[in-house]
Amino acid sequence: xxxxxxxxxxxxxxxxxxxxxxxxxxxxxxxxxxxxxxxxxxxxxxxxxxxxxxxxxxxxxxxxxxxxxxxxxxxxxxxxxxxxxxxxxxxxxxxxxxxxxxxxxxxxxxxxxxxxxxxxxxxxxxxxxxxxxxxxxxxxxxxxxxxxxxxx
DNA sequence: GCCAACGTTGGC
DNA sequence: GCCAACGTTGGC
Numbered sequence: 001x002x003x004x005x006x007x008x009x010x011x012x013x014x015x016x017x018x019x020x021x022x023x024x025x026x027x028x029x030x031x032x033x034x035x036x037x038x039x040x041x042x043x044x045x046x047x048x049x050x051x052x053x054x055x056x057x058x059x060x061x062x063x064x065x066x067x068x069x070x071x072x073x074x075x076x077x078x079x080x081x082x083x084x085x086x087x088x089x090x091x092x093x094x095x096x097x098x099x100x101x102x103x104x105x106x107x108x109x110x111x112x113x114x115x116x117x118x119x120x121x122x123x124x125x126x127x128x129x130x131x132x133x134x135x136x137x138x139x140x141x142x143x144x145x146x147x148x149x150x151x152x
Numbered sequence: 153g154c155c156a157a158c159g160t161t162g163g164c
Numbered sequence: 165g166c167c168a169a170c171g172t173t174g175g176c
Contacts, residue, residue: 012174034159056174114175131175132157 005045006145008062008128010053010136018052018064018107026103030075031085033097037137041100044068050102051140051148053129054111060129062112065152070101108152116151120144 009029011017021027032038048068054060075097077085090096117129121144128138140148 036159060175129175130157132155132159132173134157134159134173 005043005048006140006142006148007040007044007048007050007068008053008125008138008140009050010055010128012056013054014057017054018104021052021064021066021102021104022107024104026069026101028073028075028099028101030077030097030099031083032075032099032136033085033087034134034136036135038097040137040139041098042072043139044071044100046071049105049145051145051152055129059111060114061117062108062148062152064107065105065149066102067105068100069103073099073101075099106152110151112148112151120147 013019016027029041032041046068050066050068051062052064052066054063074095075085077083078087078090078095078097079092080086085097087096114129118126121129122141125138125140125144127133127135
C-alpha cells in the first residue's frame with residue numbers, strides 16, 4: 001500500500017479556477033513549464049490529495065481540494081503550436097513535459113487565506129505562495145495537511 | 153501600477 | 165560554467 005501524500009498546486013482563476021474544475025469534474029493539469037514542479041508531479045501517486053490555490057486574484061488562498069487520478073501523461077500542449085504552452089524544443093519521440101489528471105473533490109466554503117497559510121506553512125511550502133515564485137506545485141507536510149483539511 | 157524575487161537566457 | 169540582463173510572477 002502506497003502512502004497517500006498531499007500537495008499544493010496553484011492556478012490563476014482567470015486561467016483555470018475551482019469553479020471550472022467543479023464543472024469539468026476532471027482535468028489535465030497541463031501547461032507546467034517548470035522542471036521542479038514537473039518533477040514533483042512525477043512523484044505523485046494515484047489517490048494523492050491536492051489543495052487548490054488561487055493566485056493573482058483577490059483574495060489569494062486555498063479554495064478547494066482535488067485528487068490525483070492518473071499519472072505520467074504526456075502534456076499535449078507542448079506540441080500544439082496554437083497553445084501558449086507550445087515548446088518547440090520538445091520532440092514527440094522524447095517529450096519534455098508531462099502532467100497528471102485530477103478530479104474535483106470539494107470547494108471550500110471559506111477560502112484559507114494567504115496570511116493563514118504563511119503561519120501554517122514551512123519555508124519549503126511557502127515557496128509556492130511566495131510572491132514572484134514560478135514554482136507552482138509543492139508537497140505539503142501531513143500534519144499541515146490535516147489542519148488544512150479541517151479548515152477547508 | 154509597482155517592484156521584489158524568481159527562473160531562464162545567452163555572451164563570453 | 166559564470167553571471168548580467170531579461171522576462172515573468174503575483175502580492176500589495
